[in-house]
Amino acid sequence: MNRHKLETVVHGIFLIMGLITIACVLLITIYLVIAGIPAIREIGIVDFLFGEEWASTAAEPKFGILPFILTSIYGTAGAMLIGVPIGFMTAVFTAKVAPFKVRMIIEEAVSLLAGIPSVVYGLVGMLVLVPGIRELFDIPDGASLFAAIIVLAIMTLPSIINVSLTALEAVPKEYEEASLALGATEIETYFRVSVPAAKSGIAAAVVLGVGRAIGEAMAVMMVSGNAPNMPSLFESVRFLTTAVASEMSYSSGLQRQALFSIALVLFMFIMMINAALNFLMKRDKEN
């Protein structure tokens, strides 16, 4: 009897814990929608999403966030262009080729990379990468989309490597053994058998990296220059995240509301990425 009661109580506690998480997500979603809608209404959704000019405190304020949206997309795509090949190759090497000791070192390094706070990435970027780019490409200032892409590529490496690694390891040994027995070389086996078998896991890794890259604010803010220009590789640019972060502290009125609307747009992006991730994970399980 008593044991039964205890069981019910513990059950209740776990339920409440679970509900807290759900409540947080709901609360944030509802708040963002409520806070984000008024400015979009006032500015007009077309002017807001496709306006090319952002001058939030000018005498005649303009609230067009197309530059931010495009910058976020280009920046993320650029980071993936650099990060995915490196991350993918590292994962294949670590999972299949590397001897045990080397593998340990790589795994340690990757988890350390994952643990570095983003502000540290930003700081190193600001003090080393930005002046480096300025001198290497002989441009007046190094703070640019390019600098942000490099930082984002490095920051997304751990998620790409870790998830791909898990997917590659889950490939049944029999597949590879069968391939080797048929006369394929090791490298052929890894790329023709293991990788295709793990492809949805690897795709999930890429999507996770995209999510990390598009949501990053701190590191990007310190290296991208933050001027609301249309994106161009060596120009100063502003991302969706940094648009919110950089102006929030002193904002007021419509400017502040518009910042919430930007956050809402960003939230929509993240939701789409999560949906894609869920889809891939599910397919992976079914396979």
Add this chain to the structure above:
Amino acid sequence: MKKSLALILSGLMAVSVLAGCSSSTEETTAAASEAETTTAAAADAETEAETEAETEAESEAEALSGAVATDGSTSMESVIGILGESFMQEYPDVTFTYNPTGSGSGITAVQEGRCDIGLSSRALKDEEVESGLKGETLCLDGIAIIVNPENPVEDLSIEQIGKMYTGEITNWSEVGGNDEEIVLIGREAGSGTRDGFESITGTEDACQYRQELTSTGDVITTVSQNPSAIGYASLSSISDSVKAITVEGVEATEDTVRDGSYKIQRPFVLVTKDGEELSPQAQAFYDYAMSSDVADLIAQAGAVAIH
């Protein structure tokens, strides 16, 4: 044994994650917390002042209660924050509020009686004085123009600075420097320093910034890293890693700001209705802010005290 180890490890991780979070949020709101840190620094000075003031103020402090509402300039946030906080320590029953809306809205708020004291980071216009308002300067704010120490340029006129920021002058050689493209560093929209700089140089909404940074520290770091950069920052926060240039031949120091010879400066003004009496607690704050006792606090907040 293993379990407890795992627990400790996961606990440690949670702590480090939290620490990571707080450090990054600190950075993002660096501009906002700048004011807070200076307030915190002021706490020491306050405790000293408190012991002296406590005895004499106690009888008075009990009599004063209610609210003091201020409204206006966002640039005055750090100054008014530090003053409000120390004032509330002396008069614990008084609630001090500050509404950062901008100089124009603050002045309107006084006119409409929505606040006790308006805060303006520019002198009152003639028509505002005629409409029955009184402005008294609380302190001065100097904005230094900074370049990289490697930059040979020593002096610029306000007109040259304005032309540089609007993109009319794009190369340092046009103002006597090296043949390098000028890199304009500024602050984010809504920043008080940006607002002050742009209004003094007449470049409102026309600046072609290469970088818009969110704190004075970032501006100084960036300028110190780039030989062709120019930036602006509050006078009090200039460090040795950058070179503050002279403007129309005058060096930016507290003294030159105070005597008016350094041009890139503006007054921080307390605005009240002329001829109308303030509530006792608002009057007490007004007198407190204008007294010479708070000069240290004002200096800590990065402005130049004049009383």
